[in-house]
Every structure is written in structure tokens, then in C-alpha cells.
Amino acid sequence: MELRDYLRGLRRHWIAVVLMTMVGVATAFGWVLLQTPVYEATANGLVQSKATAEQGGAVYGDSYAATKVPTYLEMVTWKVVAERAGEILQSDESPEELAARVNVVNPQGTSILKFTAQAGSPAEAATLAQAWIDALGETIDQVQSTSSDGGAPIGIYSAAAASVSNAPVFPDQRTAILVGGVLGLGVGIAFALVRTASDRRVRQADDVQARMGVPVVGTVPASAALASDHRLIDPSITSEKGGGFALSEAFRALRTNLKFMDVDNPPRTIVITSPLAGDGKSTIACNLSVALAANGEPVVLVDGDLRRPTVARTMALPGDAGLSDVLAGRVELADVLQRTATPNLFVLAAGSIPPNPSELLGSDRMRRVLDELATHAMVIIDAPPLLPVTDGVVLTHQADGALVTLSVGKTTYDVADKAIDALHKAQGRVLGVVLNKAPLKGVDSSAYSYEVRKGYVPDPSSPPSASASPESDVLGTIASSASAPTFEGRPQREATAATAGPDFAQESTLLTEEAAESGEVRFDDLVLDASEVTPSGRKRRARRN
Structure with missing residues (x-):
């Protein structure tokens, strides 16, 4: 991993x-509240000769007192001093406990002893410091007494009362909170780095290409519009509101990448699949078909998921008869091929759910059906997931290649590698990867992030382009009169009406009546008409005329 990944x-x-930083701060603050505050008081004792004050001889007295300072500094730690201080304070604490709360130092170059005492309140700390000075003075008189009155020639004098701070010296709230925050921040950063290093989910297109060796041919942003039952996106959307433009642009980019994928031998039959269910393969298949058809190219969308078909519901078409019925020999292909509201787009629904989907999809009849469709149009197949069942692998072997759909932030590299490996073992061609549900904003968004800026989106108030041709509605007009053409003039079979239901039977009857009046309908002729809607098709038709 690189630094940018971290x-x-x-x-x-x-x-x-x-959150972890806040937890660290809160923990430190709670610890401060649970601690017993400790206050500190400081008192100074001057070591001075008693004769100096009474008889003169200041120089000699001061020099002699200075020689006693180290001795008195050591006497402070005596147990007898602590016991005497306890008697003065009338404390129940042991001498050792009292001595632990008192510290005495001698500032360099002075005859002063600095007593620092700690207690639970400022007054107690001041009293303890003063008591220790008095206890030391009495001990000195007892040990070094030379006069008849029992006093020592050198004494210790307290010039003023102990100085007390109202702020506790322990715990230090500011330091504790700072340390807690730093520790929480460190734990949070460590957590983020560990999660990043151990994260095996698909995130970025560059990482997918580097790790899997498969090109990313498209990135589809996440949108609430794709979560409904009707998951089709209008390819003509140019408004940036609601994320519709981002979705339309994503499928247009995917369409363009497919065009330039193999210029010499472009794929005509493409399987759309995914490692597991819920990655959005059916949504990608339907919207990619719409985008291809919007470009003027005849497209046949085949629902190859014979276990949990969704294409018919997404395209708002009857799905009782379809591919399984064709493969079983109950109906002809032309009988169940349906037109859609999108010009140039035909749909072959899954039909009845068979007990043996894998055998049907891997049959020679399935290959002939795909070859026949690919002769006249580009074929997009919505296949089942690769890992739960083998249907997707079988279909990829029958087709020119597969696009594997991966969910950003959900699909792991382990699962994706297993899916790609399954296709390679079946000698299937992996055309590329489509990243689905990519966030529009945030750290995992793409570099372009589909951010619509001025100049990219045409003004909705502007009139339509003059290049639009009324011939683009030709296929829609034909679709309003029939739902399925026939191959080579073969008539509609009665089995189709019985299998597909009354709505499909009514549309089939309309087609039969129209065919009787105007002649037999050929699928390749209809596809030819559809292709001539495009500018290049119109030029070819003009040359023939």
C-alpha cells in the first residue's frame, strides 16, 4: 500500500x-473527577545562630549556621521529627505517612530550608508545613543543647506563614485531558490504519486494475433511483438534479468503452454478471441496453437468469414466456421477442423457470439462439451470479465475453478473484469490470466524481437540436402495434398466447393481423429499419435509393 492509501x-x-479522541478526553476528565485533590503549601525556615541576634558577631554566627544547614537537612527525615509533628497536629497518621507528604530542600547558596507539604485541603497543607518546622526546631534543641536552659546555639526561625495555592497540584486537569486526547487520537489513527491495511473491499478503480489485472470499463454512481423496481434511467437526461445526469453519463461512458474495447473484433454478445447477488448486475444490463439502443444500434436484452428473472419486471413487460420456452422447443424465438418503449431495443424475457437452468443455457440450441440474435443486433445477457451457481460461467462460455459487476465498498477482492478465476477456468473471456454503487462524494468517489459544472450541462430552456430527426420515432410506432416480430415470416404460434397470458396473446394477435394485411414481418428487416434511423443508416439508405 502507498501513502495515499493510508x-x-x-x-x-x-x-x-x-470519536476515539473524544473518548480519550472524556476518560481523562472522568479520571480527574475520581481523584482526591491534593493541595500544596510552602514554608521557609531560616537557620540562624541564636547568639547572633543577642550578642553580635554576625559574620561568625552566619558562617557557623551555614555549616549546620546540611545537618538539619538530614535531620528533617528523622522519625522523631515526624512523630513530634504528628503530636503537634494531633494526627492519627503514622510518621511514615506524614513524612511522605513533606519535602524539604535547601536553595543553593542560602541558609534557608524550604518546606513543602501536601494535604487534602490548603489549610491542612499549611498547618503540616508549619508543624514540621516547629518539630525540627524542638528536635535541634534536644539534640544540640549546650546551655543551661536546654537550647541549642543554632535555631530555625519561620519568618512568615506558609504560602498556599487554591489550585490543587494533583490531579492536573489540563495535562490529564491533553494526555487523554493524544492517547485517544493515537488509538484512533492506529485503528484507521489497521482497518485500511486489512480492508479487502473494492474501493478505487486504480486498485482494481492493479490487484486483479482486469480493466475497469465503467463506474456507475450510487443513486436512490436505482433502488426501485423500475430501475431504468433516461439516457437523454441532462439535468444535474437528483443525480440523473451522473447515471446517464456513466452508462454513456460504459457504452463508449465497449465500442473501443476491441476495434478489429468487437464483442456482439456480452454477458453481464457479478460474483454474488445484490451487486446490481440486472440494473447494469438493462440500463446499458437502453444506452446502446439510444445510440441507434439495435440491441436485444436477454434475461439469462432462469432462476430469479428480473428483466421483464424492470422493463415493464410480460415475462411468462421467453428464453426457457424457446430452449425447450415450446415456442419460436420470434414469438417471444418483445419490443420496448425504447427505440431499437428488444427484450427476450426468461420465461418459465425450468428445473435444469444450467443444462438449457449450455445447450447447442442456446448457442444457435445467441448466434441468430447477434447476426442482427448486439446482445446483452443478464446472467446469474458466478459463485452461487454455474449458469453465469456457462453463459460466458457461450458469449463473446462478460462484464463483471462489483459493488464499491461491499464486494471483497477475495470474492472478485474467485469469480474471475471461475470464468478463466471455463475459458470465458473477461471483458472488464463495472464498479457499481460508487459514491458521488467522499473519499471513495472517483476523480471526476460526476460533478456537473457550468458548460457541461445544456440549458434546459434551449430549443432541441436541429439535428434530431422525426425518423427516431419510427421504431416506437412499430412497437405500438406489435410486441414481437417473427423470423423469416414464421407465423405466431398458439402456444405463445397460452403460455404468456391474455395481454401477451392480445399483442400477438395484433401482430398476426397486421402481418396478414401488410405481409410477413422479418426480424432482420425490422432491425435494418431500426439501424437506418441513425445518421449513418440514413446515408446507406439514400445510397441504395
Whole structure:
């Protein structure tokens, strides 16, 4: 992993980092509240000769007192001093406990002893410091007494009362909170880095290409519009509101990448699949078909998921008869091929759910059906997931290649590698990967992020382009009169009406009546008409005329 990956991980888990920092601060603050505050008081004692004050001889007295300072500094730690201080304070604490709360130092070059005492309140700390000075003075008189009155020639004098601070010296709230925050921040950063290093989910297109060796041919942004039953996106959307433009642009980009995928031998039959269910393969297949058809190219969308078909519901078409019925020999292909509201787009629904989907999809009849369709149009097949069942692998072997759909932030590289490996073992061609549900904003968004800027989106108030031709509605007019053409003039079979239901039977009857009046309908003729709607098709038709 590179540095940018770790920085991206910190951005991705910034909430966790902030939360852990706050937890560290809160923990430190709670610890401060649970501690007993300790206050500190300081008192100074001057070591001075008693004769100096009474008889003169200041120089000699001061020099002699200075020689006693180290001795008195050592006497402070005596147990007898602590016991005497306890008697003065009338404390129940042991001498050792009292001595632990008193510290005495001698500032360099002075005859002063600095007593620092700690207690649970400022007054107690001041009293303890003063008591220790008095106890030391009495001990000195007892040990070094030379006069008849029992006093020592050198004494210790307290010039003023102990100085007390109202702020406790322990715990230090500011330091504790700072340390807690730093520790929480460190734990949060460590958590984010560990999660980033161990994250095996698909995130970025560059990482997918580097790790899997498969090109990313498209990135589809996440949108609430794709979560409904009717998951079709209008390819003509140019408004940036609601993310419709981002979706339309994503499928247009995918369409363009397919065009330039193999210029010498472009794929005509493409399987859309995914490692597991829920990655959005059916949505990608339907919208890619719409985008291809919007470009003027005849497209046949085949629902190859014979276990859980969804194409018919998404395209708002009857799905009782379809591919399984054709493969079983109950109906002809032309009988169940349906037109859609999108010009140039035909749909072959899954039909009845068979007990043996894999055998049907891997049959020679399935190959002939795909070859026949690919002769007249580009074929997009919605296949089942690769890992739960073998249907997707079988269909990829029958087709020119497969596009594998991966969910950003959901699909792991382990699962994706297994899916790609399954296709390679079946000698299937992997055309590329489509990243689905990519966030429009945030750390995992793409570099372009589909951000619509001025100049990219045409003004909705502007009149339509003059290049639009009324011939683009030709196929829609034909679709309103019939739902399925026939191959080579073969008539509609009665089995189709019985299998597909009354709505499909009514549309089939309309087609039969129209065919009787105007002649037999050929699928390749209809596709030819559809292709001539495009500018290049119109030029070819003009040359023939």
C-alpha cells in the first residue's frame, strides 16, 4: 500500500478517529473527577545562630549556621521529627505517612530550608508545613543543647506563614485531558490504519486494475433511483438534479468503452454478471441496453437468469414466456421477442423457470439462439451470479465475453478473484469490470466524481437540436402495434398466447393481423429499419435509393 492509501483510510475513518479522541478526553476528565485533590503549601525556615541576634558577631554566627544547614537537612527525615509533628497536629497518621507528604530542600547558596507539604485541603497543607518546622526546631534543641536552659546555639526561625495555592497540584486537569486526547487520537489513527491495511473491499478503480489485472470499463454512481423496481434511467437526461445526469453519463461512458474495447473484433454478445447477488448486475444490463439502443444500434436484452428473472419486471413487460420456452422447443424465438418503449431495443424475457437452468443455457440450441440474435443486433445477457451457481460461467462460455459487476465498498477482492478465476477456468473471456454503487462524494468517489459544472450541462430552456430527426420515432410506432416480430415470416404460434397470458396473446394477435394485411414481418428487416434511423443508416439508405 502507498501513502495515499493510508491517507485515504484516515479520511474514510475520520469519524472513528474523532470519536476515539473524544473518548480519550472524556476518560481523562472522568479520571480527574475520581481523584482526591491534593493541595500544596510552602514554608521557609531560616537557620540562624541564636547568639547572633543577642550578642553580635554576625559574620561568625552566619558562617557557623551555614555549616549546620546540611545537618538539619538530614535531620528533617528523622522519625522523631515526624512523630513530634504528628503530636503537634494531633494526627492519627503514622510518621511514615506524614513524612511522605513533606519535602524539604535547601536553595543553593542560602541558609534557608524550604518546606513543602501536601494535604487534602490548603489549610491542612499549611498547618503540616508549619508543624514540621516547629518539630525540627524542638528536635535541634534536644539534640544540640549546650546551655543551661536546654537550647541549642543554632535555631530555625519561620519568618512568615506558609504560602498556599487554591489550585490543587494533583490531579492536573489540563495535562490529564491533553494526555487523554493524544492517547485517544493515537488509538484512533492506529485503528484507521489497521482497518485500511486489512480492508479487502473494492474501493478505487486504480486498485482494481492493479490487484486483479482486469480493466475497469465503467463506474456507475450510487443513486436512490436505482433502488426501485423500475430501475431504468433516461439516457437523454441532462439535468444535474437528483443525480440523473451522473447515471446517464456513466452508462454513456460504459457504452463508449465497449465500442473501443476491441476495434478489429468487437464483442456482439456480452454477458453481464457479478460474483454474488445484490451487486446490481440486472440494473447494469438493462440500463446499458437502453444506452446502446439510444445510440441507434439495435440491441436485444436477454434475461439469462432462469432462476430469479428480473428483466421483464424492470422493463415493464410480460415475462411468462421467453428464453426457457424457446430452449425447450415450446415456442419460436420470434414469438417471444418483445419490443420496448425504447427505440431499437428488444427484450427476450426468461420465461418459465425450468428445473435444469444450467443444462438449457449450455445447450447447442442456446448457442444457435445467441448466434441468430447477434447476426442482427448486439446482445446483452443478464446472467446469474458466478459463485452461487454455474449458469453465469456457462453463459460466458457461450458469449463473446462478460462484464463483471462489483459493488464499491461491499464486494471483497477475495470474492472478485474467485469469480474471475471461475470464468478463466471455463475459458470465458473477461471483458472488464463495472464498479457499481460508487459514491458521488467522499473519499471513495472517483476523480471526476460526476460533478456537473457550468458548460457541461445544456440549458434546459434551449430549443432541441436541429439535428434530431422525426425518423427516431419510427421504431416506437412499430412497437405500438406489435410486441414481437417473427423470423423469416414464421407465423405466431398458439402456444405463445397460452403460455404468456391474455395481454401477451392480445399483442400477438395484433401482430398476426397486421402481418396478414401488410405481409410477413422479418426480424432482420425490422432491425435494418431500426439501424437506418441513425445518421449513418440514413446515408446507406439514400445510397441504395
